[in-house]
Amino acid sequence: IPIFQLQTWELIHRTMAWIFDEYSKFHGHSPAVVTGKPIDLGGSLGRDAATGRGVMYATEALLAEYGKSISGSTFVIQGFGNVGSWAAQLIHEKGGKVIALGDVSGTIRNKAGIDVPALMKHRNEGGQLKDFHGAEVMDASELLVHECDVLLPCALGGVLNRENAPDVKAKFIIEAANHPTDPEADEILTKKGVVVLPDIYANAGGVIVSYFEWVQNIQGFMWEEEKVNMELHKYMNS
Ligand SMILES: NC(=O)C1=CN([C@@H]2O[C@H](COP(=O)(O)OP(=O)(O)OC[C@H]3O[C@@H](n4cnc5c(N)ncnc54)[C@H](OP(=O)(O)O)[C@@H]3O)[C@@H](O)[C@H]2O)C=CC1
Numbered sequence: 001i002p003i004f005q006l007q008t009w010e011l012i013h014r015t016m017a018w019i020f021d022e023y024s025k026f027h028g029h030s031p032a033v034v035t036g037k038p039i040d041l042g043g044s045l046g047r048d049a050a051t052g053r054g055v056m057y058a059t060e061a062l063l064a065e066y067g068k069s070i071s072g073s074t075f076v077i078q079g080f081g082n083v084g085s086w087a088a089q090l091i092h093e094k095g096g097k098v099i100a101l102g103d104v105s106g107t108i109r110n111k112a113g114i115d116v117p118a119l120m121k122h123r124n125e126g127g128q129l130k131d132f133h134g135a136e137v138m139d140a141s142e143l144l145v146h147e148c149d150v151l152l153p154c155a156l157g158g159v160l161n162r163e164n165a166p167d168v169k170a171k172f173i174i175e176a177a178n179h180p181t182d183p184e185a186d187e188i189l190t191k192k193g194v195v196v197l198p199d200i201y202a203n204a205g206g207v208i209v210s211y212f213e214w215v216q217n218i219q220g221f222m223w224e225e226e227k228v229n230m231e232l233h234k235y236m237n238s
């Protein structure tokens with residue numbers, strides 16, 4: 001089943017609706033042939049937040065194994081798109097302190113913790129990260145090696161490599177992006193005792209809720225968002 005990467009949900013929805021429509025012209029109404037559809041055409045509630053929510057559940061589960069929790073831990077996040085912004089919001093809701101964050105437009109930090117809802121409002125009103133008043137601008141090259149408990153790369157693949165891995169200070173890395181840690185970095189980080197949670201689990205929330213979309217389509221039924229989130233939590237923790 002096809003899916004877009006690194007695109008806005010508006011474009012993903014439009015494309016998936018087009019594929020669904022074209023297929024249905026030849027085979028009759030067939031919503032289950034494609035996921036990532038707009039809600040009105042059989043998309044699932046909760047899919048928009050699903051990857052970031054799954055990242056939060058995975059982080060919570062990993063920290064618990066080490067006797068820690070999101071609340072009271074510090075977080076650095078690269079990428080403030082679909083995955084990064086949802087992960088940041090949900091971590092903030094759980095009492096986690098997001099102390100540094102960056103996208104292409106800028107990189108910012110606030111030792112006391114960034115007010116993520118205020119940053120979302122600023123971004124949704126068209127503002128860039130670098131112009132946000134609740135944090136100071138920092139050099140983008142310092143983000144991945146910034147002091148923190150948990151580092152969440154939520155942008156591109158291969159961002160952690162042999163150049164920067166020796167300087168990483170995080171104790172935990174959650175691979176929210178696809179393959180953000182290259183094999184050389186993996187080896188360096190493991191020797192340093194950094195715990196790296198692999199992408200195949202950490203960012204599985206998206207594909208799990210896409211599976212739920214297919215399940216709902218073949219059942220001819222739509223789940224409440226609470227049920228989607230509850231089932232996602234169950235799958236991420238099983
Ligand atoms: N969305 C999903 O459901 C899933 C996504 N993934 C993976 O998660 C990652 C993020 O995807 P998603 O959030 O959907 O993508 P988006 O396009 O929504 O967001 C990507 C973010 O990364 C930022 N970014 C891009 N390049 C850089 C860079 N060089 N330095 C800092 N920030 C950068 C972008 O900044 P700007 O906005 O300024 O361009 C944007 O904030 C990808 O690796 C994707 O494959 C994995 C599973 C599911």
Ligand SMILES: O=C(O)CCC(=O)C(=O)O
Nearest residue numbers: 003004005178206207210
């Ligand atoms: O929703 C999907 O089917 C795929 C999600 C995704 O983008 C990924 O797992 O990389």
